[in-house]
Amino acid sequence: MYRLPRGTSDIFGANIEKWHWMEEKVREITRTFNYREMRTPIFEHSELFARSVGETTDIVEKEMYTFTDRGKRSLSLRPEGTAGIVRSYVEHKLYADPQPTKLYYLGPMFRYENPQAGRTRQFHQFGAEAFGSLDPALDAEVISLGMSFFASLGLQNVVVQINSVGDAESRPRYRQRLIDYFTPYEQQLSAIDRSRLHRNPLRILDSKDPATRELLTEVPSILNSLSKEAAEHFELLQQYLSDLSIQYVVDPLLVRGLDYYTLTAFEFYTEIEGAQAGTIGGGGRYNQLVGEIGGPDMPGIGFALGLERVMLACEKQSCGPTDHAGIDCYLITFDHQTKKAAVSLLQRLRQAGLTAEVDYLGRKMKAQLKAADRLQAKFALIIGEEELAAEKVAVKNLQDGQQIMIGLEQVIHYVKEQRSVI
Numbered sequence: 401m402y403r404l405p406r407g408t409s410d411i412f413g414a415n416i417e418k419w420h421w422m423e424e425k426v427r428e429i430t431r432t433f434n435y436r437e438m439r440t441p442i443f444e445h446s447e448l449f450a451r452s453v454g455e456t457t458d459i460v461e462k463e464m465y466t467f468t469d470r471g472k473r474s475l476s477l478r479p480e481g482t483a484g485i486v487r488s489y490v491e492h493k494l495y496a497d498p499q500p501t502k503l504y505y506l507g508p509m510f511r512y513e514n515p516q517a518g519r520t521r522q523f524h525q526f527g528a529e530a531f532g533s534l535d536p537a538l539d540a541e542v543i544s545l546g547m548s549f550f551a552s553l554g555l556q557n558v559v560v561q562i563n564s565v566g567d568a569e570s571r572p573r574y575r576q577r578l579i580d581y582f583t584p585y586e587q588q589l590s591a592i593d594r595s596r597l598h599r600n601p602l603r604i605l606d607s608k609d610p611a612t613r614e615l616l617t618e619v620p621s622i623l624n625s626l627s628k629e630a631a632e633h634f635e636l637l638q639q640y641l642s643d644l645s646i647q648y649v650v651d652p653l654l655v656r657g658l659d660y661y662t663l664t665a666f667e668f669y670t671e672i673e674g675a676q677a678g679t680i681g682g683g684g685r686y687n688q689l690v691g692e693i694g695g696p697d698m699p700g701i702g703f704a705l706g707l708e709r710v711m712l713a714c715e716k717q718s719c720g721p722t723d724h725a726g727i728d729c730y731l732i733t734f735d736h737q738t739k740k741a742a743v744s745l746l747q748r749l750r751q752a753g754l755t756a757e758v759d760y761l762g763r764k765m766k767a768q769l770k771a772a773d774r775l776q777a778k779f780a781l782i783i784g785e786e787e788l789a790a791e792k793v794a795v796k797n798l799q800d801g802q803q804i805m806i807g808l809e810q811v812i813h814y815v816k817e818q819r820s821v822i
């Protein structure tokens with residue numbers, strides 16, 4: 401017996417309807433915000449993720465699915481979508497087009513994590529990235545895009561937490577302030593936080609270790625280390641969010657698990673059924689990333705939402721697609737001759753845009769009617785010997801049980817007309 405690899409899932413049955421529903425909402429919302437889809441490979445050169453996500457991040461150090469291909473290249477399954485999108489933006493010189501360039505993506509990502517509710521090794525993200533503008537109104541648009549998506553699903557109580565992680569001027573200053581603050585407590589820090597102290601002290605703010613967390617109550621706020629421009633950007637963002645009636649909370653301890661952020665950083669939270677982490681998405685600005693991976697000096701901002709987590713949140717709030725509508729017609733046959741007539745009618749019904757099914761298991765009429773019921777068919781189209789001889793079909797309305805004879809040529813027209821009144 402083969403089993404699923406740990407941390408992955410098969411999506412089928414009623415769940416696939418939910419995924420289609422969510423994916424349709426993604427397409428609807430991104431269209432109104434004028435973001436266009438980009439599809440990048442599922443794997444990239446490992447180096448790209450080290451350069452962009454950051455060599456000292458958990459994602460790159462511990463969570464990537466990295467392999468060497470037959471040409472001896474080191475490749476990694478993408479742990480997130482931004483790196484590939486930025487690579488593509490640079491590679492195809494999209495920066496030469498009139499800016500901003502606004503893109504979205506939808507697809508599987510891979511991280512070797514400890515699987516639990518809402519945390520899997522293959523998961524799906526809906527992400528959006530906008531390049532080429534420093535305007536804080538674009539930061540607000542990106543956050544608003546995420547919030548509008550949640551609203552379109554009917555999800556309530558989503559809170560966005562925001563912070564500024566500073567710019568090239570403020571970051572080194574804050575980094576030093578953190579090192580100065582934590583150094584006297586170095587022995588109190590967990591081994592992992594101690595190792596971060598000089599490599600990536602901002603990551604300590606995200607520590608799960610209780611002893612470290614106690615030290616965070618007094619930690620200097622990044623908001624006091626911001627340059628004038630960074631502070632102004634953050635202030636304007638908040639004004640735009642208020643204008644858009646987006647409820648936000650400023651959290652000066654919010655740092656993200658990826659290194660490419662500058663200025664705005666944010667996360668979306670809501671309650672999730674059975675999961676510890678209620679973070680359903682996150683994002684921020686990355687004004688240096690395009691330049692760092694070989695492009696011109698072009699700013700960017702974006703987010704990614706974890707769709708499995710969004711799905712769990714939907715379950716908690718009982719949001720979902722309206723019931724899957726049944727099929728239009730189920731064709732009932734009795735022998736080879738009537739089956740032949742049914743198969744041609746089946747094709748014509750489908751060509752006319754109707755959903756139609758026939759029995760392939762040689763079942764008795766009663767069992768065929770049961771099958772029609774299971775598929776929530778609106779009509780059973782019965783083709784027996786008599787009907788065949790008269791070139792007619794017995795059309796049974798499965799809602800009210802009424803049955804009438806219709807000419808073989810008129811049946812499509814009849815079903816189309818009747819189905820709209822059911």
Ligand code: HAM
Nearest residue numbers: 480482518519520523680681682683684702703704706
């Ligand atoms: P991230 O915070 O690493 O950011 O991931 C975004 C979201 O993906 C998380 O909030 C979570 O909902 C979901 N997610 C992450 N890991 C898992 C997992 N193992 N299982 C299930 N869901 C997960 C990024 O990926 C950035 N690329 C976001 C971004 C785009 N920033 C700028 N542009």
